[in-house]
Amino acid sequence: MATPSTTPIFISSTTLHSILSHKTLIAHFQSTLPNATLSLSTPPRHSHSTSPNSTLLLMPCFSTSSSFPFIGVKLVTSHPHNSSLNLPGIHACYTLFSSLTGQTLALFDATDLTLFRTSSISALASLYLSKNDAHVLVMVGSGNLSPHLITAHLSARPTINRVIIWNRTPEKAISLAERLRGDKRFEGVSFESNGCLEKVIGLGDIVSCATNSETELVGGMKLKEGAHVDLVGSFKPTMKECDDETIKKGRVFVDNEVALEEAGELVGAFERGVITKDDICGTLVELIKGDKVGRKNDKEITVFKSVGSGVVDLLTAQLVYETVMKAQIEQLQVV
Template identity: 40%
Template structure:
């Protein structure tokens, strides 16, 4: 069994290839079994959560990801998410590899957002705003490059030094980037807004979003977590990665409970977009909202292409 650490996973993952692999996986998602993931609260004081995410394709691979989400890790200079991924041969159950699940998660999350943006974002993206400066935010511009040419990437974070740090890192990697000191002003300027935070109060407000903007919400995954206000998710054209997005994140769970949002308000899932069952954006003035919570289908797809690259298969 091979151990693929974060550096190896990153070296083997080509963002554009991952976006295309996810497109194919979502278009044929019925070939993969994805049980409902398990959430366990393991530490109330630290708001810490354990997630177990299995998936398998009977003629190929079995995989399971174990993830710890510790939102207060930033106080210690650590990522909020740590994970490990076990990949097994579906024919024999033999373990093939253990991959760094944290690295795998951030790239598959960013790639899924980019895949959705290919259907939902405006064709011309002069400014892309990243709300949050963590590991997922860092991966987003590299994946978006597979679907859109972005003029400028701006970064806002509660801690301005973290925003500046991500800007420096992106510039070193060839991305034109700058820090955004004022969040609301930055939202008003953006053609695409990606929020990747652990916020529990709305950061992206409907009144600041211009017509034609695409809003990409990737951070919240519990009922207490919210990145956009109710007015935005109820007034925009709403898309989700998977149906579970209506059961887990506060962005959608809270307005559903209040009756402000109905399940039928969701225009399509990522599988619908990838399979051509929905065209995506239909109007230049349309505000599109994509809410993702992630799925084990993405993890299995990413782990498979990393393993194939590692093994030369």
């Protein structure tokens, strides 16, 4: 049987978008994450400050099972002030290797890979933590991750029919709302912007945050009964998107235990005695496996804090790579 070339392939953002959807990636994570955590090793990621405002992240992950023969490494740069240059704040590349031979299999433009996997993890958590009949999504931030988070949350909760976007620069929130209004995928959903975060926080059944803020944005006293808070932006102890009251009022879950050491919202709450690490209700994998109970009723506040991991990067890269290779094999068989 004909086989595809063993030369490493480059997977562009265009190819990634042609293969992935948030809905399929959410389902992929839901079915693969529990077993993946048993066979994948993720050394602590390296975080290096390359300037007072810039960060370099290195995220390795490798399989110890021959049934999942992959090694992956992601390199990420974070330059929050790129917005003034009209450039994304996050750039990334990903290299996929064979764990059996060490051969380089693929190189990815991983900026979009990161956006897809981050937003899909948030939406997967929402399946367990937000209300089944959630109607209003408040999006805090309007950077490159925000439209992905909106799309993913709409995929997980199709009952959402109103999205309110806030950004420190109101024009950016206005622009994103206008762009999403023209997207035919979101028929029946209203998109609007609002310049006063305090007024709109209390409207959200789901409040999703994707900012680089080092000062609290979401106030726990403003949250509506039964709200789910999705915190995505912070990845170091100096950053935070919500206040202590949010953490105190909410049942808090994390994507993985690294969040307990890196997320500013949690690290600060531990230091101030607001909660302890024992008060964290569980991880995403524990929710998927049913080891931990997610939302218990329609009145409680839930909080999900994610910082990302090499596991979800590798699972995303695996899905895309195997889809590309399957298509190559099918083409060769036709020829």
